[in-house]
Amino acid sequence: MSRVVVPIGPQHPALKEPASFTLYLEGERVAATNVALGYNHRGIEKACEERPYIQDIYLIERVCGICSHSHSTAFIQAVEEIAALEVPRRGAYIRSIIGELERIHSHLLWLGVAGHELGFDTLFMYSWRDREVVMDLLAMITGNRVNYGINTIGGVRRDISKEQSEQILKAVDILEERTKFYIKLATEETTLIGRLAGVGSLSREMAVKFGATGPTARAAGVKRDVRKDDPYAAYSEVSFNVITDDHADVLGRTIVRVMELMESVKIIRQLIKQLPDGPISVRAPRKIPAGEAISRYEAPRGEDLHYVRANGSEKPERVKVRAPTLANLTAITHMIDGGYLADVPIVIAAIDPCFSCTDRMISLREGDRGTETLMDWEGLRNYSLEWYKKNRGIDMNKIHALR
Amino acid sequence: MSEVLVDLLKILVFPGFIFLSLYSLFVEYADRKLYARFQNRVGPPWFQPFADFVKLLGKETIIPHEADVKMFRAIPLFSLAAVCTAFLYIPVWGVKSLFPFNGDAIVVLYLLTIPTLTFFLAGWHSSSLFACLGSVRTLTQLFAYEVPLFMAVLAPTLLAGNTGNWSVSGISAFYGSHPLLLLVNIPAFIVALVAIQGKLERVPFDIPEAETEIVAGAFTEYSGKLLAMFRMSIDIEMVVVASLLAAVFLPFYPAGGPVLGFVIYIVKTLAIVFLLSAVRATMARLRLEQMVAFCWRILTPIAIFQIVLNLILKEVIKI
Numbered sequence: 255m256s257r258v259v260v261p262i263g264p265q266h267p268a269l270k271e272p273a274s275f276t277l278y279l280e281g282e283r284v285a286a287t288n289v290a291l292g293y294n295h296r297g298i299e300k301a302c303e304e305r306p307y308i309q310d311i312y313l314i315e316r317v318c319g320i321c322s323h324s325h326s327t328a329f330i331q332a333v334e335e336i337a338a339l340e341v342p343r344r345g346a347y348i349r350s351i352i353g354e355l356e357r358i359h360s361h362l363l364w365l366g367v368a369g370h371e372l373g374f375d376t377l378f379m380y381s382w383r384d385r386e387v388v389m390d391l392l393a394m395i396t397g398n399r400v401n402y403g404i405n406t407i408g409g410v411r412r413d414i415s416k417e418q419s420e421q422i423l424k425a426v427d428i429l430e431e432r433t434k435f436y437i438k439l440a441t442e443e444t445t446l447i448g449r450l451a452g453v454g455s456l457s458r459e460m461a462v463k464f465g466a467t468g469p470t471a472r473a474a475g476v477k478r479d480v481r482k483d484d485p486y487a488a489y490s491e492v493s494f495n496v497i498t499d500d501h502a503d504v505l506g507r508t509i510v511r512v513m514e515l516m517e518s519v520k521i522i523r524q525l526i527k528q529l530p531d532g533p534i535s536v537r538a539p540r541k542i543p544a545g546e547a548i549s550r551y552e553a554p555r556g557e558d559l560h561y562v563r564a565n566g567s568e569k570p571e572r573v574k575v576r577a578p579t580l581a582n583l584t585a586i587t588h589m590i591d592g593g594y595l596a597d598v599p600i601v602i603a604a605i606d607p608c609f610s611c612t613d614r615m616i617s618l619r620e621g622d623r624g625t626e627t628l629m630d631w632e633g634l635r636n637y638s639l640e641w642y643k644k645n646r647g648i649d650m651n652k653i654h655a656l657r
Numbered sequence: 658m659s660e661v662l663v664d665l666l667k668i669l670v671f672p673g674f675i676f677l678s679l680y681s682l683f684v685e686y687a688d689r690k691l692y693a694r695f696q697n698r699v700g701p702p703w704f705q706p707f708a709d710f711v712k713l714l715g716k717e718t719i720i721p722h723e724a725d726v727k728m729f730r731a732i733p734l735f736s737l738a739a740v741c742t743a744f745l746y747i748p749v750w751g752v753k754s755l756f757p758f759n760g761d762a763i764v765v766l767y768l769l770t771i772p773t774l775t776f777f778l779a780g781w782h783s784s785s786l787f788a789c790l791g792s793v794r795t796l797t798q799l800f801a802y803e804v805p806l807f808m809a810v811l812a813p814t815l816l817a818g819n820t821g822n823w824s825v826s827g828i829s830a831f832y833g834s835h836p837l838l839l840l841v842n843i844p845a846f847i848v849a850l851v852a853i854q855g856k857l858e859r860v861p862f863d864i865p866e867a868e869t870e871i872v873a874g875a876f877t878e879y880s881g882k883l884l885a886m887f888r889m890s891i892d893i894e895m896v897v898v899a900s901l902l903a904a905v906f907l908p909f910y911p912a913g914g915p916v917l918g919f920v921i922y923i924v925k926t927l928a929i930v931f932l933l934s935a936v937r938a939t940m941a942r943l944r945l946e947q948m949v950a951f952c953w954r955i956l957t958p959i960a961i962f963q964i965v966l967n968l969i970l971k972e973v974i975k976i
Contacts, residue, residue, distance in 0.1 A: 374860075375696065445861055
């Protein structure tokens with residue numbers, strides 16, 4: 255039987271962002287997969303190096319539209335480590351509260367997307383409706399629904415008042431009740447389990463080998479969570495469980511995510527209860543002393559890693575962002591191969607991919623020789639001018655405005 | 658001469674083409690509204706399906722270079738014609754359909770297969786990857802649900818025997834006078850309800866047009882008037898199938914004239930639409946191989962059981 259080549263992407267209804275998955279089908283089964291990223295490169299790391307730290311916070315926050323707090327916290331933690339700043343306890347608590355609210359909103363969003371990929375639009379509508387509860391909370395506390403802008407070097411920018419604490423606790427009760435419904439759904443609904451069980455298998459060994467993180471790894475039984483392994487913010491002062499599951503498939507990833515919602519609820523209650531008094535931030539210097547630091551953060555999609563090198567000026571010398579999707583992406587061909595075409599969308603969705611957060615510069619390798627071509631700005635410009643002249647017959651140099 | 662004119666009016670205006678088109682738009686609205694309410698959404702206003710239809714009519718019709726132009730244009734018409742014809746043999750306000758004849762139940766079922774085949778041909782003649790994948794899935798699915806559907810709809814005729822004459826009107830008349838026997842056919846009714854989800858390509862059997870997998874399936878390359886025609890024929894198919902199930906499984910016709918009969922017809926079809934929407938709202942889409950296995954391993958045995966049961970009741974117990 256001859257192979258049929260199906261392109262999923264760069265534009266496809268199953269994908270929320272451009273990415274290209276070329277599937278080689280044998281019947282309805284996938285024989286091989288080719289993944290190509292690079293449609294969303296935004297040069298965000300370079301842009302960070304050209305701006306002062308305080309502007310970088312807002313830039314870094316826009317790495318991801320969903321786990322924005324994760325990225326800004328990871329970046330700020332690295333800067334604080336270099337500058338040897340001690341974040342006041344109340345500030346650390348507020349950071350953790352926002353972080354957990356963000357996890358709830360991200361997991362509910364994922365649940366909806368997963369439902370949509372399976373043609374279960376009712377689940378999509380339900381979970382996104384419930385997500386509004388937590389979005390409203392975030393808007394109340396920070397003033398924004400998505401990019402909260404609450405972090406600053408040395409602490410947070412807004413305090414949580416007593417009334418706000420009460421409202422958070424009230425909303426969290428609603429969320430807990432709804433989460434129980436989703437747990438019931440994920441463990442009992444027949445068609446849902448039929449579509450999720452045994453799909454996109456990633457064994458414990460392979461998860462470790464591919465370096466998967468977050469719910470993808472935890473669903474394979476890998477007990478890895480930065481909040482527990484390397485506690486930051488206020489996580490060392492609360493008790494919670496690291497949820498793992500041994501299904502090692504998409505069903506496992508779903509169960510881990512819905513169970514984590516319960517843990518987040520638990521953490522938020524403890525944080526609000528123990529919220530210490532005191533200042534929420536310390537004053538940070540404009541110029542950060544020379545040094546370097548790596549910071550880890552447990553984002554909803556997995557471990558987020560930021561590296562910052564400072565050179566004593568008010569701008570960082572190097573910023574490196576390793577989004578959790580990059581760690582999980584390597585395992586995706588392994589999970590897709592041998593499965594059905596019908597399962598490809600949900601397998602891709604199950605790592606909760608965020609391709610825009612992941613895209614970095616790509617260097618060109620020439621075949622097997624291993625020689626790399628790196629282009630600087632001028633080289634890239636000349637290449638594009640040549641390309642248009644050769645392939646489209648347009649000489650861009652002649653267009654006055656581009657000169 | 659005037660008889661021919663009246664017949665033409667019946668075919669074209671009421672209860673034929675024009676009534677059917679308008680009612681199908683209303684049924685689409687009912688379906689969408691119910692689906693939305695099940696999902697805790699507001700849902701569309703009552704004229705939305707009509708507005709969508711008019712808007713599609715005004716859109717540019719794009720035909721791919723590689724497609725077979727004549728077939729590409731003709732296929733939606735075939736689909737529409739087949740479902741409209743099927744409706745002529747299904748009773749609306751009374752026991753009798755417009756032009757009943759012995760054995761029209763089988764003709765109706767075959768006419769209802771034609772739209773599915775046109776979907777396949779539409780995808781095939783589009784010569785596009787996703788359309789071809791969709792049409793292959795359409796055909797695979799056809800072989801899965803068609804057998805239990807035929808058996809489930811025809812099982813009641815066995816019990817009706819010679820009174821039924823294998824025609825929809827005959828079956829309606831028989832069960833209208835023996836309403837208790839309807840209880841016997843409940844398994845067949847359930848099988849038929851599930852199987853027509855496959856015929857109408859709705860969740861959990863919307864595999865041929867699973868948008869997150871193969872974009873729009875067989876209709877990927879269709880646009881403008883041609884797509885509008887397809888959408889219309891799918892809507893009409895839903896009405897025809899709901900009317901068929903209502904006529905075969907729920908033939909209640911209290912004396913009270915055609916107006917009351919017509920109202921009851923509307924109530925019955927909407928009740929079936931309600932059930933179809935509820936199924937659609939509470940399930941995830943199955944995989945193709947799960948769907949085929951489900952139809953052959955669960956639906957078909959139930960349908961066979963129904964046939965055996967009806968034969969025993971008819972021939973051994975002689976009801």
